[in-house]
Amino acid sequence: MQLPESQVAVLEAASATEAKTIEQMSEETGLKPETVTGAAFDLEDAGLIAVSTTETVSYDVTDEGETYAEAGLPEVRLYRAALSAGAADAPVSMGAVIGDADLGDAVDIALANYARKGYGGVDSGEITADPALDPGADAEAVALESLVEADGADADADADADDDALDQLVRRGLVERTERTVRSVTLTDEGVTALMEGVEPAETVDRLTPEMLASGEWRDVEFTAYNVEADAPETRGGKVHILRQTAERVKDTLVGMGFREMDGPHADSEFWINDCLFMPQDHPARTHWDQFALDVPPMEDIPDDLLNRVRSAHLEGVGEDGQGYHSPWTEEVARGVDLRGHTTSLSMRYLSGHEIGELEPPERFFSVEKVYRNDTLDPTHLLEFFQIEGWVMADDLSVRDLMGTFEEFYEQFGITDLQFKPHYNPYTEPSFELFGTHPETGELIEIGNSGMFREEVLRPLGVECDVMAWGLALERLLMLMYGFDDIRDVHGTLCDLDLLRNTEVLH
Numbered sequence: 001m002q003l004p005e006s007q008v009a010v011l012e013a014a015s016a017t018e019a020k021t022i023e024q025m026s027e028e029t030g031l032k033p034e035t036v037t038g039a040a041f042d043l044e045d046a047g048l049i050a051v052s053t054t055e056t057v058s059y060d061v062t063d064e065g066e067t068y069a070e071a072g073l074p075e076v077r078l079y080r081a082a083l084s085a086g087a088a089d090a091p092v093s094m095g096a097v098i099g100d101a102d103l104g105d106a107v108d109i110a111l112a113n114y115a116r117k118g119y120g121g122v123d124s125g126e127i128t129a130d131p132a133l134d135p136g137a138d139a140e141a142v143a144l145e146s147l148v149e150a151d152g153a154d155a156d157a158d159a160d161a162d163d164d165a166l167d168q169l170v171r172r173g174l175v176e177r178t179e180r181t182v183r184s185v186t187l188t189d190e191g192v193t194a195l196m197e198g199v200e201p202a203e204t205v206d207r208l209t210p211e212m213l214a215s216g217e218w219r220d221v222e223f224t225a226y227n228v229e230a231d232a233p234e235t236r237g238g239k240v241h242i243l244r245q246t247a248e249r250v251k252d253t254l255v256g257m258g259f260r261e262m263d264g265p266h267a268d269s270e271f272w273i274n275d276c277l278f279m280p281q282d283h284p285a286r287t288h289w290d291q292f293a294l295d296v297p298p299m300e301d302i303p304d305d306l307l308n309r310v311r312s313a314h315l316e317g318v319g320e321d322g323q324g325y326h327s328p329w330t331e332e333v334a335r336g337v338d339l340r341g342h343t344t345s346l347s348m349r350y351l352s353g354h355e356i357g358e359l360e361p362p363e364r365f366f367s368v369e370k371v372y373r374n375d376t377l378d379p380t381h382l383l384e385f386f387q388i389e390g391w392v393m394a395d396d397l398s399v400r401d402l403m404g405t406f407e408e409f410y411e412q413f414g415i416t417d418l419q420f421k422p423h424y425n426p427y428t429e430p431s432f433e434l435f436g437t438h439p440e441t442g443e444l445i446e447i448g449n450s451g452m453f454r455e456e457v458l459r460p461l462g463v464e465c466d467v468m469a470w471g472l473a474l475e476r477l478l479m480l481m482y483g484f485d486d487i488r489d490v491h492g493t494l495c496d497l498d499l500l501r502n503t504e505v506l507h
């Protein structure tokens, strides 16, 4: 029987009694693994060998993991230090314990895992320790140690470790998990017979060379057939992140609806973020997002006349029978700088004429930009997210215009079941929250907040007509479009790369 050279080599190296991996075969034949794989599939098609597949998982300790394997996990060190400081009996001061544990820059890591594992608690600078735990039996430390010991020696040792502990180690970046598909080949009875009857290399040519073309030899040779089903090494190019792609699509959509883009500082004064929005300086709403305050000099660049009009709106209200808040308002607070908790700061800048001069109705503006809030992390909240801000300035706008705009916008993304719920914002009246249905769970998800700006906001800015406005969450839009149920899968450092790689982008 005549076969291409690589197939002859693979057939001869294969055994009827012992399954050999592609890697082994590659070593024995001196052929590249992908050549062996290709030949093996052809031989399998011809019934001469059998190919079997097994999935293997292996774990490798990262550099950070090695460091902790040697010095101990930060939280375990903290626990030992807390125990010896007497924290099992009564709360003791954090400062000393952290010093004793010699945590270097791993303090945050130590604290987060300390609480997670129930070693104890930390409250107003004091630490407690649960005396019932054994620092020597920390499941993650044990798993890490056994991986370090097994390193290179015996891959099966991985299988002994506690699965949850391994998952945690992977999450923490202390261990890397690699899944591989291993193929092995065995000779079939037909293969054995063929070998006994004798196989020899067919004189086929697997590539066309310039020389063959020049000499005309290509006319006479027989080419090896391509196996288009053979596995090829997987290559993954970089691509634009799905969140970014969706942001671009949102921008295109809004531009298509006649909007222009706004742009402005991430760190902005309370004035633009809150005061212009008629948020009283002593109102809880002011801190309801727990904005990140920055320790930087006060913002100078605020127009005096605008500052005075906003102050007076707060103190006296606007119009004939206007009512102010009758609560303190100081320039010092107004000039303080925060990371913006919403991009409505940009809307204020543009509506006031501060950015591109005074505007005449009708006007439409938007931004798709990052905002920052000191929220508690959970499946729908992060410390930062992208807000789709927008507003329309025109005479005689109604709530119907607002809803119609949302319907038109979300329809472009396949979302047609919007629901509106009356809401309260200090700066809009009426106000509405928007909801959509999660495609997988059927749950109603809040996707945005909106309303018609109040007179107390518009008059000081010098706007005489109506303005309807909104802030929508880009990540929530993504959740509805793609069915993601955890925002951390698509945003931030914990994002699930496989999920991102395998998500087909919708257009």
Ligand SMILES: N[C@@H](Cc1ccccc1)C(=O)O
Binding pocket: 341, 342, 343, 344, 425, 428, 449, 450, 451, 469, 470, 471, 472
């Ligand atoms: N600033 C609001 C959104 C909003 C913008 C403009 C008008 C009304 C609401 C938020 O972040 O939730």
